[in-house]
Amino acid sequence: MIEQHSFCRVCVNGCSILVRIEDGRATKVRADPTNPVYRGYTCFRGRALPELMADPRRQLHSTALQPDGTRRRVGADQAMDEIAERLQGVIETHGPDSVALYTGMAVSKCQPLLTLAHSFADRIGVTRRWSANTLDQPGKQIAHGLHGYWLAPPQAFDEPEVVLWVGINPLMSYMGLPMGSPRRFFKECEKRGTTLIMVDPRRTEAARRSTRHLQPRPGQDVAILACLVRTILIEGLYDREFVESNVDGLDALNAAVAPFTPEVVSLRADLPAEDLLWTARTFAAAKRGYVVAGTGPNMGTARGTVLEYLVLALDTLCGHYLRAGEVVRTPGTLTPGPVFRAQAHPPVAAFGFEPQLRFRGFTDTLAGLPVSAMAEEMLTPGPGQVRALFVLNGNPAATVTDQLQVVEALESLELLVTTDIHLTATARRAHYNLAPRMQLEVPSTKGDFPPSYYANSYLGYSDAYAHYTPALVEPPDGADLIEEWELYYGLAQRLGLQLDLTPARFFVSGPPAPPVANPTQVDMTTKPSTDDLLDLMSRGSRVPLSEVKRHPGGALFPPEEPFVVQPKQEGWAGRLDVGNSLMMRDLAEVLADGDTAQQLAGGYDFRLLCRRMHQLNSALHHPAIDKGRPYNPAFMNPADMAALGLSDGDLVEISSSRATTPAVVVGDDELREGTVSMSHGFGDTPDRDHLVREVGTSANRLLSNDRVYDPYSGQPLMSNVPINVRKLGPVDPRAAARERDGRTAGEP
Missing domain, CATH: 3.40.228.10 (Dimethylsulfoxide Reductase, domain 2)
Structure with missing residues (x-):
């Protein structure tokens, strides 16, 4: 038995951990009390990593969808051969605009994935690149462009x-x-x-x-x-x-x-x-x-x-904002050290970029393409119709708004490719799901970064910090797994494409930067390791990666000479x-509208609010984390429950102007009366509604993409949604038992 340093990649916090390894398997995770930033802190999600990696539902082999709906096991190399051939056919028939990417929120777990996937997309001419970013808080990036940027930290x-x-x-x-x-x-x-x-x-x-x-x-x-x-x-x-x-x-x-x-x-x-x-x-x-x-x-x-x-x-x-003469405590570690100035960069174009979508006048934005139009771009014939989709660490069937439309769109595709550890609602529909390694099976780095132009004060460290972790364990015996980036490297090799490591424009906005004149090219003849790619990606960083590796438990890396905010340049006119x-026009509309949800409110008595739970969006649904509650309850104020004759654990039907879905109700006196609070990213498609107590409720099914939405990002109303609630009888226990005790149809 040994114990090794690492850090958790379940969420953005990246807690420093100690991993006990016995017979080549991770058996226990605990917080690292010696780490200078985390100081013995981690949450139970990170401590559940051994159970997550040993989950019997974990996909240890790639699979392909058969015409009869079953799935066949396929080697990863063979899957890439078949995907490359089918992708070429789609491009030859429909053109490169028929191919798209969708990026989920867990993309950071495989560091080289984003840049290599987008480099691959660049090489084949993909312009439609959606992400969950435009369903989260896309206004942050767009507003920042309209407001301008202070060129020193907040x-x-x-x-x-x-x-x-x-x-x-x-x-x-x-x-x-x-x-x-x-x-x-x-x-x-x-x-x-x-x-x-x-x-x-x-x-x-x-x-x-x-x-x-x-x-x-x-x-x-x-x-x-x-x-x-x-x-x-x-x-x-x-x-x-x-x-x-x-x-x-x-x-x-x-x-x-x-x-x-x-x-x-x-x-x-x-x-x-x-x-x-x-x-x-x-x-x-x-x-x-x-x-x-x-x-x-x-x-x-x-x-x-x-x-x-x-x-x-x-x-x-x-x-x-920091002013001239103030010290910047987080100038970046595994990035080049920038120059900070006490001056403003004026506003930049925040939307109106190519490609133009075919619906509601949407364009590309600093936050990305509005994902609320993705399903329509798949379903509607004509130039620009998407026929192939590559999903990067996401589950759009459970997380993208208007689930009914999204599922129909995914099922209409000629090629759908996912990389997922489970057969999620999206992966079950994928023509190919390539089984990936999990976080303790791959190396990674983490560090502070210069002030983000994503949003002020949203994410970051208080001091300059970095951590490197090697892969600690190998995949289970007999498994055939890839790292997600290897899919796009393998496809590029098969299609004769050269990839590079130019950073992808995902979650990145800010003052215009000059194009990279000589991007770092990836060796397409001799396959690099992930460590090779991490070395290339950190080249020229303020703190060399080799130095970070000398501190296996992570460390603070204050600069030898303080980074001081420089005065405004002479003659600088940016404001x-x-x-x-x-924005002033929109404020006038807010004043006149009163409540953007009001146009949907006729005949509805409650408002559905979003909330976070310990699961992460559509991931981490595991007994070690859900603590006996695998579903996402419909939390209600006890007074509202009493008025409807409801008790904790009762089954209810929630209806909106778009659809209905079952849910399990639980009292929560922290809520205002007249509100219901639920987490997004749970549940499954309507054919599995009888499993609501085991897989939860699809709140996204209740949402409409084209009725009330932000005019720039396309983000639809996802919270404060008018709904009704009524009590239901019990689900069919025989159907639930059949689904629980047997394998999913077509699951190998």
Whole structure:
């Protein structure tokens, strides 16, 4: 028995862990108490890695779909031969625009995957590249483009005096606070006297730890933020020196938020006006701080872009950015060290790029192509119809909005390829599912990075940190597994294509960067190892990868000479913009609309809210993690349950204007009355609804793509959705038993 250092890749937090290995198998995971950032912290999801890797449902061989719906086992090399041949046929018949990529949120688990898959797509001319990003918080990137970029870090996690969280639960998502130990962050905030303010319709774990919790009516987040901005402006609480030197659009913003008085917003949001005023004054009075919004308000307004624009405006009005002479604690480790300047890069084009989609006027954006139109692009004949889809670490049948339409679209494809450890709702429909290695079976790196242009104060470390882990164990005996990047390398070899390591434009936005003149090419003759690729990807980094490897448990890597923010360049004219005309127009529409969900609300008594659970989107559904609750409950206020004659564990039918789905109801007194809270990414297709207590509910089935949506990102209303709830009788136990005790139809 040995114990080795590694880090968890279940979620973005990347906790440092110690892995016990016996007879070549991981048998136990525990937190590493010696790590300087995590300090003995990890969650039970990471501690369940041995059980996840030994899951009997894990796919240890690639499979191919047969015409009769069964699946045949196929070697990975043979599968790539067949995929390459079928892909060539699709391109010859329909052209390269008929091929598309879909990237899920777990793509970071295989570091070289994204860049090699996108390089492969570049070489064959793929323009349609969707991702789950436009279903999460795409307004962050688009708003940043419209607002402009400060070319030094935000104050963020560097000893804030005030934190304003809007619809985010950082104790569950690990976003909105620094990566590391959340316990340490809260203790430091308490010691420092940091004021933590939460705005959320639910009293979440983080809300309970906050200094003050505002619990508004759902769907009013834009109005609340506009009211805070108005108060700061009208009372002159903003950083005048910073704004006068670096910001345009103040008059336009002032006029647009003027109608959002505390009295008006108090009525709309069902919040005391005094709470709104206290929040604005407290936030503006602090010298250091940040505001960050989460999935709740982004999904629950269908106006995520203007919401995130107001988030940026709040930070900008209060000057929450590092200035000339201040030290940057996180200049990046496994990336080149940048130069930081106390100056603004002006706004850039945020949408309107090619390709143009065929529906609702959508174009490519800084956040990517609107995935809410993906199914229509597959189903609708004509130039540009997608006939082949490669899925990178995702499960669109369970996670993309309007499940009924998405499943129909996936089943219509001539070629669907996935790489998944389980036969998910998407993988069961894939013509080929290539079984991949899991995280302890592959090497990886993790480090701090220079300030992200994705969003201020959303993700990152407090100090310069890096960690490398080798592969600790080999796959199970007899398994035929690949690393996901090997699929695209193998296809490129078969099609005679040259791949390179130019970073993919996924989750990346910011000031325009010059094209890479001489991208690092991948050896297409002698197959590289993952370690070879990691070495190439970190070439020229501030801290050499070889140095990081000398610290098997991870370490802090402060620069020998501090990275200091440089003064503004002489003659620099760039300024941030808080008065973008499109955003001001959208604010006027919010004022007039009242509630974007209202047009769907006729005849519906409840609002469906999103929430996070310990499972990660559509993954990690395992007894070691779900603790005896494998489904995603429909949480309701006990008073609402009593009015409907419901008890914990009852089966209900939830209906929206789009569809119906069964769910298991559970009481939650943290919720406002009139709301139901559920996690996305659970459940299966309607033919498996009788398994609702075992696989959960597809909340995405209740959502429409083309009725209420953000005009830029296409993100549809995903939370604050009008619904009805009614009690159901028990599911057919015989059908459930047959499905539970036997194999899935066609599963090898």
